[in-house]
Structure formats: C-alpha cells, structure tokens
Amino acid sequence: MRxxxxxxxxxxxxxxxxxxxxxxxxxxxxxxxxxMLTRRLERRGFAVCSAADGPTGVAMSVAEAPDVILxxxxxxxxxxxxxTRLIKADPRTADIPVIALTAHALATDRDKSxxxxxxxxxxxxxxxxxxxxxxxxxxxKNLGAREPLLSETETATPKNPSPLEAPAAAPPKxxxxxxxxxxxxxxxxxxxxxxxxxxxxxxxxxVGGFYEWQNxxxxxxxxxxxxxxxxxxxxxxxxxxxxxxxxxGLNFATQDYLGLSSDPEIKEVxxxxxxxxxxxxxxxxxxxxxTKYSLRLERTISDFLDLEHAVLYPTGWAxxxxxxxxxxxxxxxxxxxxxxxxxxxxxxxxxxxxxxxxGHLNLDSVRRHLKRIRSKDTENGVLLVTESLFSMDxxxxxxxxxxxxxxxxxATLLVDVAHDLGAMGQSGRGFIGMQGMTGEIDIVMGSFSxxxxxxxxxxxxxxxxxxxxxKFYGCSATFSNALSPVQAATVAKAFEIVQSRKGQELRTxxxxxxxxxxxxxxAARLDVIGAPSxxxxxxxxxxxxxxxxxxxxxxxxxxxxxxxxPAVAKGNARFRLQMMPTHSAxxxxxxxxxxxxxxxxxxxxxxxxxxxSGDEREQVKAVA
Ligand SMILES: Cc1ncc(COP(=O)(O)O)c(C=O)c1O
Numbered sequence: 001m002r003x004x005x006x007x008x009x010x011x012x013x014x015x016x017x018x019x020x021x022x023x024x025x026x027x028x029x030x031x032x033x034x035x036m037l038t039r040r041l042e043r044r045g046f047a048v049c050s051a052a053d054g055p056t057g058v059a060m061s062v063a064e065a066p067d068v069i070l071x072x073x074x075x076x077x078x079x080x081x082x083x084t085r086l087i088k089a090d091p092r093t094a095d096i097p098v099i100a101l102t103a104h105a106l107a108t109d110r111d112k113s114x115x116x117x118x119x120x121x122x123x124x125x126x127x128x129x130x131x132x133x134x135x136x137x138x139x140x141k142n143l144g145a146r147e148p149l150l151s152e153t154e155t156a157t158p159k160n161p162s163p164l165e166a167p168a169a170a171p172p173k174x175x176x177x178x179x180x181x182x183x184x185x186x187x188x189x190x191x192x193x194x195x196x197x198x199x200x201x202x203x204x205x206x207v208g209g210f211y212e213w214q215n216x217x218x219x220x221x222x223x224x225x226x227x228x229x230x231x232x233x234x235x236x237x238x239x240x241x242x243x244x245x246x247x248x249g250l251n252f253a254t255q256d257y258l259g260l261s262s263d264p265e266i267k268e269v270x271x272x273x274x275x276x277x278x279x280x281x282x283x284x285x286x287x288x289x290x291t292k293y294s295l296r297l298e299r300t301i302s303d304f305l306d307l308e309h310a311v312l313y314p315t316g317w318a319x320x321x322x323x324x325x326x327x328x329x330x331x332x333x334x335x336x337x338x339x340x341x342x343x344x345x346x347x348x349x350x351x352x353x354x355x356x357x358x359g360h361l362n363l364d365s366v367r368r369h370l371k372r373i374r375s376k377d378t379e380n381g382v383l384l385v386t387e388s389l390f391s392m393d394x395x396x397x398x399x400x401x402x403x404x405x406x407x408x409x410x411a412t413l414l415v416d417v418a419h420d421l422g423a424m425g426q427s428g429r430g431f432i433g434m435q436g437m438t439g440e441i442d443i444v445m446g447s448f449s450x451x452x453x454x455x456x457x458x459x460x461x462x463x464x465x466x467x468x469x470x471k472f473y474g475c476s477a478t479f480s481n482a483l484s485p486v487q488a489a490t491v492a493k494a495f496e497i498v499q500s501r502k503g504q505e506l507r508t509x510x511x512x513x514x515x516x517x518x519x520x521x522x523a524a525r526l527d528v529i530g531a532p533s534x535x536x537x538x539x540x541x542x543x544x545x546x547x548x549x550x551x552x553x554x555x556x557x558x559x560x561x562x563x564x565x566p567a568v569a570k571g572n573a574r575f576r577l578q579m580m581p582t583h584s585a586x587x588x589x590x591x592x593x594x595x596x597x598x599x600x601x602x603x604x605x606x607x608x609x610x611x612x613s614g615d616e617r618e619q620v621k622a623v624a
Contacts, residue, residue, distance in 0.1 A: 022139055025066035026050040027057030027083065028101070029075050033124070037070070038219050039243050040128055046135075048219060054078030058086045061093045067139050069098045070131075071118070073109070081116045088117035097138035101126065183609065187216045188544035193566045218243060221551040224562050227253070232262045235582045239559055249557030250587050250594070252577040257423035257534040258506045259582040260453040260494050269493040270486050277485040285312060286471055289482030293489040300495045301458050304429070306439030309467035310460040311474070312483055316418050316447020318476035319457030321347040323414060323445050326474030327466070328352055328383055335369045336385035337361065339392065341416060344385050360390070361397045363405070370409035382411035388431040389420040392568050392576060394530025394537055396420075396431045403441060414443045422451035423534050428498040428507060450534075452494040454487045509581035510534060513588055517579060520592035526599065529574075536577040537563075538595065544609060546573035548602035549595075556594040 024046050028034040038048045049064050051057040054075045061069060069087065073080035080100060087093045097119035102109040113121040119138045122131050195210035217223040226242035233254035240246050260266055273293065283289030294312055301310040313319035324347030328334060334348040338357040348355045356373070359365035366384065373382055384406045386397050399415060406413040420430030427433050432441060443466070448456040459470060472478055483491075497503050514532045521528040527539040540546040543564050550562040564573040575595070 021045055021047045022068070022135070023047040023049070023064065023066045024135070025057065025060055025064055025069045027052075027054065027060075027069065027075065027080060028072040029053060030072075033072075035215055037126065042219065043243065043245055044132065050219070054080065054083035057083050058090075061087045061096060062090065065093075066096060067142070068135055069096055070101055070135075071098050072101045072124070073113070074103060081112055084113075084116045084118055095142065097142050099131075099134055099138060183220050183222070183548075183605075184216065186213065187220045187222050188547060188609065191543065191565045191570070217547070222547045224547075224550045224553075227559070229254075234262060235580060235584070235587055237559060241554070245554075247554040247557070247559075249554065249559050250583075250591055251559045252579065252583075252591055253559045253561045254580065255419075255450045255534075255578050256453070256580055257419075257451045257510065257578070258494075258498070258503065259580045260451065260497060263453070263494075263497065265497065266453055266490055266493050270490050273486045273489040279484060279486060281482045281484050283482060284478060284480060285482040286478045291482075291485040291488060293485045293492060294483055297483075297488045297492045297495075298458075300492050302460055304495060304499065305432070305444055305460050307441075307444065307460040308462045309464055310458050311467050311470045311477060312488070313457040313459070313474075313477045314480050314483060315455055316445075316449055316457035317343040318480060319445045319447065319459050320344045320416055321350075322474035322476035323443065323459045323470060324348050324383065324385070325351050325476070326470045327412075328381065330354075331379075332381040332383065333373050333377070334383045334385060335366065335373070335411070337387065337390075337397065339390050340385055340387060341391070341418070344387075344414075344416060348383075348385065360393075361395060363398060363401050366402065366405055370405060370411060374409050378410075382406075382409065383414055384411045385414045385416075387416040387418070389417075389424070389533055389535070390530075391419045391535055392537060392563060392574070394533045394535045396531065399432060399435045399437045399441065403437065406442065412442045414445060415441050416445050418447040418457075419450055419535060420533060421446050422494070422498040422503075423507060423510065425507075426504070428503055448487075448491045448494070451498065452491045454483075454490045454494070456483045456487055456491060506581045510579060513581065513583050513585070514579050516585055516588045517577065517583075517592065520589055521595070524592045524596040526592070526595060534579045536579060538575040538577060540573050540575065540599070541571055542606070543571070543573045545602060545606040546575075548605050548609075549598045550575075552598035552601050553594075556598055558591060558594050558598070560591075560595070 024041055026034060026037055026048055028037065028050065029052050034050050034052065038050055041048050049060060049066065051060045055078055057069070057071065071080040071084055075083065084098050084100070087096065087098060098117065100113040100118040100121040101124050102121060103124055110121055120134045122134060190213060195207070195213070198206045200206045214223060223242065228240050230238040230240065230246070233251060233256055235251055236249070237251040238246065238248040277291065281289040281291055281294070285294065298310040298312060302308055313322055320341060320343030324334065324344060328348070328351035330352050332352050333354040333356060334352060335356045335358055336344060336348060337360055339360050356369045358369050370382065370384070384402060386402060388399065389396050403413050415432065417430050417432060422428050422430070424430045425433040429438050432438055432444065443459060443461045445459045446457060448454045461467070470477065511532060514534065514536060517536050518528050518532060521536070521538055529537050529539050540549060546562055546564060553560055560575050560577055562573065563576050568574060577591070
C-alpha cells in the first residue's frame, strides 16, 4: 500500500533529528573485515567510524568520543592491547568500554584483554548477534542504560517483505543520519576525477585509492550511487542502496519518460515475442543477428524521423560512440558542445586529436570554431555534434541555426536525441519536430533506454552508403551482438504508442506534471534550472552540501539522483529529477516539500562543517 503522503513530511522532519545513535569506533587493520563489519553494524543502526591501526585508533578515541570501541588485538606495529592501555590511561577516554576482538578464543587472550582494561572480548570472524549483545551490555553499563541500544530485531528487514507494504528502513537509526558532525572532509570533498590518473605498475592495486574514498563516503551514507530497484521502476518504488540497505519512496530517478516500461501492451508484445523467438539474437547485425523485428524497427525509425535509413546498435552509448568513430578519421575535426554526453566525447577523442569543444549552446562559439578550422583546412571532414536536449541542464540548441552553420562551413551535423525523442513535442519527435527540423538534420542518433522501454540505440540518415559503412566500420555495431528480438519488438511497439493518441495523452500528462513540478520547486525556494522537459534539474551547488542533502533522501522516502563533478561542473552539484506521466499531482507536491526539508536539514550540518573547516562561506545560492 502506498503510504499516505500528506502527513509524511512533518512526521519525518521531526523524526529525522534522532536523539542519538550509538557510536562505535572499530579499530581493525584488515580493509575487508573493517568494511564488512562496518556495513553490518550500520545496517543495524549504529554510527561507525573506523581506524586501520593502533595509533589512529587511540587518536580517534579522543576525537570521536565513541560509546564503545571494538579493538582488533593483532594490529601490527602497535597491537590492540597496547592501544587499549593508552586509551585507558587517558582520562578523556578511560571510561569508554573496549571489546577486544581476537582471532582465537584462548584463555591467555582473555586474560591479557582483562589485564589492559577491556570490558569484554570476542573472537573473529564475529558472531554478530553475540557481539551485539556484548556491545549492548557494555554500553548499557557504561551509560546507565540512558538510551537503549538498537537491537537486531528492531532494525532487521522482514524475511519476505511485500515491497510496497514493507516499512522503509528505520530512518533515525541509520548511521547515514548519525554522527554527522564527524564527517571527515575527505568524504565531503574530492570527486571521481581525482582517481582517473593512475600511476604505478600494479594495475590492480593502484585503483585501491578510489575504493577507500568510496568506502569512506559509503560509511557516512554519502555514496548515493548504484542503487537497485526491488520492483518495476514505478512512481513509488522499493529500492536498495549499494550496501543492501532497503528503502522505498517516491521515485524520481527513472528515465522511463512515458512510463512505457510497465505498459500492458508492451509487456504483451514482449511475452509473445519471447514465446515465438526465444530471448536472444545470437549474432552481430553484420552477420546473422538481424531478426524480422530488428529490420522492421529500422524502417519504423526512419519513417518516424523522415530519414531514409537507420542502423541499430546494442545501446545508445554504442550508437553515439560508433557513429563518430565510424565516420571520423585522424585528420578530420569534431566540433562539439562542451557538455556533450560521454559516448560522443569518447567517440570523438578516440577518432581524432582535432576535437574542438564549443561553448554550451553558443552559436557564436560554433561559428568561430568552424571558421578557424576552415581557414586552415579545406580538405578534411568536420563533424558538428550536439544534443537536442542536454540531460544535466534540460536545455536545447537552435538546431536550424546549427544545420545552417554546418552547411555554410561544409560540415556534417550529428544530433543526439536520447532524452527528448518520443517524450517531447506534439508528435513525439522531440525538439527536432518542435523546431520544424524533421527530416532536415544530416545525422540523428538516439537511445531506446529513456522513452522506448528497452536497451538499444540507433543512427538515422538519408544515405544508404552511410548505413552500410556504419554497419561494417562502426565498431560498436559490427563487433557486438545485435538487439535481441524481444528488445527490437518492444521498441517498435513503443514507437507505435508514441505515435498514437495514447502517446499524445501521455506526453500531455507528463508535461503537465513537469510544469507543476517546476512551479512547486520554485515555490519551495529551490533553484530549478533549464526549460520544461522530463528532466527537472535542481541546482544545489556545493558538492558537500549536495551529498548531505542526498543522504537525507532515503529517510524522507525519496529516490532521486545526485549528479556531481565531473558529470557537471565543480560547484554545480544538482539533483536530476526524472518525471513520468504516472507521477500524480500529490507526488509532485510531496517531492518538492521533502526536498525542501532535506535541504533545510542538511544546511545546518553544512554550516557547522564549513565553520569547522574554517571556510565560512555564505549559504549556497540554491538554498536561500
Ligand atoms: C545524451 C545521451 N546519449 C546517449 C546515451 C546512452 O544511452 P544508453 O543508455 O542507451 O546507452 C545517454 C544515456 O545516458 C545520453 O544521456
């Protein structure tokens, strides 16, 4: 049963200031053990911080003031007993109970643990239920049982929960919302770009830095990526984060722009084709991987776009990469919008060193690049690349002007229509149709993974020679398995719906919700950017603040994607809300209210963090 949404925000906002969660300092030198135990304890509602060696453990016992310390005794340079001795000798930490973790249940280990002042000891690998009992006993004794510890039964997920009826993970007890004062700067700063350049001969070992950073963020509830859904990605959905923690909520993180992924007609077609064909095309389209459904889909796409030919690819990414790599040679040039999708950029940089990024949507910048290139090089090809709807900013270029510039400078225009084809415009032809450019663009490329309910991509143009050339020289189609018959038939059915009255109604409803959402966000004093489309970007700005906001979302029962550098510019972190016609007006109002709550809650933490780090910036602009 979907929860009653009306009362939710106020209930949650008060609940989201938990009295406290029991804080554990785990001193353990094995990364695998540390990681595993941290996650298991956090899942049970403890706030966990960890140290990899004795000296750090001693320092953190002062800095973090934990309720209990779990101390591995075999720590190398300074063993856990020595570290415990130091902790017990310091009046600031003497009262913190320490549970020794030993590899063997030897009487001598027990004696030694007692001798240095440990309250208890346990063996590794730990029996979690037993360890929880020991933690509980230690802390209750130490704190005079002021606040009962969370027990496994309080927080455990039911064995076979019905996804919609199961309660959300107990929010106030999550480590994600606890221990916030102590988020280390490394978890709030840095980006994935920091780990792109790798040095050293150990190809496997040298990626460990990223894993450590990711785990640090994960341990603080600051790693919102790699979520999985537990059911079809509907407007309200059950999901898990990448530690396995289950939550459910309003889903604004799914790129199913017309909601066709669960459409009954589409499901019927898919089932029938599975019965007819099996599930696999079992070959590249260059060999025998075509099916009657993929051939039909090629015709459907070219008819829809009023272009004569279409080539299919296993994914949209493969289409973007493959069309550029297939057509561009090292002496050619690519002029592309600086915010173009990774598949286009990767394709360009792998095809030629002559890649010129122009200012986002800036026609003057495009002209300057083309002019400069043609003043020096009249011999080689120039591919001008853009998107009809940029997915991080929800904005669009003037396609007619770009096509005219391409003609003027003997360049070829390629437009990626991944995010608007099918979902936008009266006829569903996206911004190409809305700008009166159907059939006029040199090359159109797109993805099925947004509106067309499947994996896959395409390239369409008017030249049969280009179609054949890409089939055999566009590596990501030639040397990759073709779409399965069920994928091709699903997408063809989606195109049929897109062109039907039902498709029009879905687009009308989608746009209505989009406008409602943009209005509701603006009314909640959130900074919504771009123009109306199925993507509604909400700018937050500072990455640390955005991560803190994101951490709040599961407990507010919201599923929304955080986008940060390098996917967007530094200091421009945002939430990319993705809308579907299945969202109700109530969902929209709730989302805006809950996002506001999350921002308000995070703002306090953020200011303390900034003050603590000596960086007393003004409030970030998005959260006035
Ligand atoms: C603009 C753009 N082009 C291409 C792709 C790749 O599409 P697919 O998910 O089908 O690989 C995406 C998806 O993220 C996209 O946003």
